[in-house]
Amino acid sequence: MWHEAPPLPTGDPNTSPAASRIYRALCESAWEEALRLIEESAPRHDEAAAHAARAVLRAVPPEILARERWAHLTIAPTPPRPRPRTAADPRAERVVALTRRALERMRVGRFADALADAVRAQEAYDADIPRGRIDLGRGLVSALFAWASVAAGCADEARAGALLTRAYSAAIANGERRTAAGAAATLALLHASIGRGHPRDHWASIAEDLCRAERLPLPGALASARALASYDALRLDEARTRSAAVPSAGMDQALRRAGIDACDRRADPAAALAALDAEWTAEDRAEHTTPSRRGAVAVARARLLLRLGRAEQAREVCAAAQTDPELRFLVADIAAIRAAADLSRGDAAAALSHAQAASSHLRSARAVVMASAVEAAALLVARRAEAGEACARAVALADEEGLPSGLVVLSAEDLDAVLSYASAGSASARAIHEARESGILALVPASPVGGPAITAHELVALRLLAGGASMSRAAREMGVTVNTVKTHVRHLYAKLGVSNRAEMARAADAHGLL
Numbered sequence: 001m002w003h004e005a006p007p008l009p010t011g012d013p014n015t016s017p018a019a020s021r022i023y024r025a026l027c028e029s030a031w032e033e034a035l036r037l038i039e040e041s042a043p044r045h046d047e048a049a050a051h052a053a054r055a056v057l058r059a060v061p062p063e064i065l066a067r068e069r070w071a072h073l074t075i076a077p078t079p080p081r082p083r084p085r086t087a088a089d090p091r092a093e094r095v096v097a098l099t100r101r102a103l104e105r106m107r108v109g110r111f112a113d114a115l116a117d118a119v120r121a122q123e124a125y126d127a128d129i130p131r132g133r134i135d136l137g138r139g140l141v142s143a144l145f146a147w148a149s150v151a152a153g154c155a156d157e158a159r160a161g162a163l164l165t166r167a168y169s170a171a172i173a174n175g176e177r178r179t180a181a182g183a184a185a186t187l188a189l190l191h192a193s194i195g196r197g198h199p200r201d202h203w204a205s206i207a208e209d210l211c212r213a214e215r216l217p218l219p220g221a222l223a224s225a226r227a228l229a230s231y232d233a234l235r236l237d238e239a240r241t242r243s244a245a246v247p248s249a250g251m252d253q254a255l256r257r258a259g260i261d262a263c264d265r266r267a268d269p270a271a272a273l274a275a276l277d278a279e280w281t282a283e284d285r286a287e288h289t290t291p292s293r294r295g296a297v298a299v300a301r302a303r304l305l306l307r308l309g310r311a312e313q314a315r316e317v318c319a320a321a322q323t324d325p326e327l328r329f330l331v332a333d334i335a336a337i338r339a340a341a342d343l344s345r346g347d348a349a350a351a352l353s354h355a356q357a358a359s360s361h362l363r364s365a366r367a368v369v370m371a372s373a374v375e376a377a378a379l380l381v382a383r384r385a386e387a388g389e390a391c392a393r394a395v396a397l398a399d400e401e402g403l404p405s406g407l408v409v410l411s412a413e414d415l416d417a418v419l420s421y422a423s424a425g426s427a428s429a430r431a432i433h434e435a436r437e438s439g440i441l442a443l444v445p446a447s448p449v450g451g452p453a454i455t456a457h458e459l460v461a462l463r464l465l466a467g468g469a470s471m472s473r474a475a476r477e478m479g480v481t482v483n484t485v486k487t488h489v490r491h492l493y494a495k496l497g498v499s500n501r502a503e504m505a506r507a508a509d510a511h512g513l514l
Contacts, residue, residue: 022052023169029202031060035070051173058172059206095125099143102150111154111291111326118150122163141167141179152190153290155329158363161190181210185219192228195366197402200225220247227256232366232405234435236264254279258300262307263408265442273304295321295330302337306409309445311344332361336370340409343374343381344444346459346513352378369398369406376421377414381456383479391421395428404428412443414456454495459513461488466505466514 018041025034038053057065057073064070098121105114125143148163164187171180184207191200207222223246230239243256254276261267280297298321305314318338321327327334339354351374358371372394379387395418398407407415407428415432422429435441454462457478464474471489475482493499496507508514 019052022056023165026052026056026059026169031056031064035060035064035073038073052169055169055172058175091124095121095143098124099146103146106150106153106290109289114150115154115156118147119159122147141170141176141183144170145183148186153292155290155292155295155327157190157194157329161187164190177210177214178216181207181214181216182219182221184210185222185225188225189221189228192225192232194364195232195369195401195403195406197229197232197365200229204229223247224256229402231260232403234263234404234408234431234441236260236435236440240264255296255300258304262300262303263405263442265440267442269304269307269442273301273308276300276304291324291326291329294324295327295333298327299330299333299337302334302341303409306337306341306344306444307442309344311341311444314338315341315345329363332358332364332367332371335361336367336374337409339371339374339378340444343378343414343456344411346454346456346463348378348381348456348460351375352382365401366403366406369394369401369403370409372397373407373410373415373418376418377410377456380414380417381460388421391418392423394418395422395426398428399423399426402427404431407432408441408443410444411456415443454492454513458488458492458495461485462492462504462508463514465489465501466508 018037022034022037022041025031025037034056038056053073065073098117102114102117102121105111105117121143144163144167148160148167151157151160151163164183168180168183168187171177171183184203188200188203188207191197191203204222204225207219210216211218223242227239227242227246230236230242239260243253243260246253246256254272258272258276261269261272276297298317302314302317305311305317315338318334318341321334322331322338335354335358339351339358342348342354343351355371355375355378358367359375361367372390376387376390376394379390394407398404404427407418410418419426419429419432432441460478461474464477465471465485469477471482471485475485478485489501489504492504492508496504498504498507505514
């Protein structure tokens, strides 16, 4: 996906402050701001700013350019480029060497070194190479794609996104619309993978418009992005159809299936987990696997284990992933799933801790929505005063990002409690209701499959009492009355088939509830 850019002329349009400001506005679709910046900098345009102006004027919707306010702005002809030097430029050779070494190190599994080389190559180009005076072999856009592939493989989506945005800008400035469409489609997939719906749809629309205008086939990355969009909206049949149409197999297909099967009642999550594990074993034997792929597999396995009611195993998968230093960019995704596993196990305190840790990382919108939902449910279990506000905030965040899928890591009981605080007309609440009414949505079991049907509140009481807490202390910790705790204990005795606290602790341990 990352290595398909054709050779392009060298020439980086992002080298001056004026150009950077113009391109930032372009990438945010702030059309009026971009045009104002072009107008403001026109008297002192350097060549980089001129490239930026051409890119903006080609991208701005015609109805905006037709307004009287901007009618005086026209696309200036591209100036002829200086011919490349005939003698080799040692600075260019260093950039090319670093880029090749980064790709080779990715191939052999030296991911941290590969990312460091890609960063050095980019910095050397930005700092040392006069734009337009050298030739980078396959061209600047190819180099940008290569650096982005390394960053994405190392799960550094922020760097990958910045590099791809730059590749798109360079391609637009040079009139290479096919490559621009590929960059836009890859950006759509990159944003889709972390649940950022608005930029996903923005870049997907740009890619579709370019392909339509140039009569190009839609890139595979765009099809993958659209499949993820359907999944996030809980349109599971549409997601499955779109996923099946994506031209890929092996681990990529297994990962897409795992995501859908984790919340589709009609699917067999055990079979999906077995298929994922089989592909993972084969791939791990065949080649060095990138941190991005390892993290995606860990999250997918944990989601399927949660669906199967094996919350302890899901927690262990996440705990192992959290110790991998190469997965530092995925800390929010893994912490969010671990929080859901903790909540499913009845450990509201641990769930709250991990959910709050995930919420503090804004890299992944999907992780933040999941973490917010778990945090809200954990606060409800703990009877905290701020629980209602947290529930309303979690649903509002899912609405804002278009991610009802982020809320379905909860059990039916917890999800209903969180959704009871949703605002009237909540799109996420409506999507979840429709999916449940149609009988396709599967939620996390409230207790381990095959174990006693113990509620989350009973589990909290169980663990406090098994840990030596008195009835009164357990009541204070839970924010309830002593009589409520006694009621929980009576239910626990009945469900576990015991008659005293010592037997209750032994039975709970045997069921894996402690």
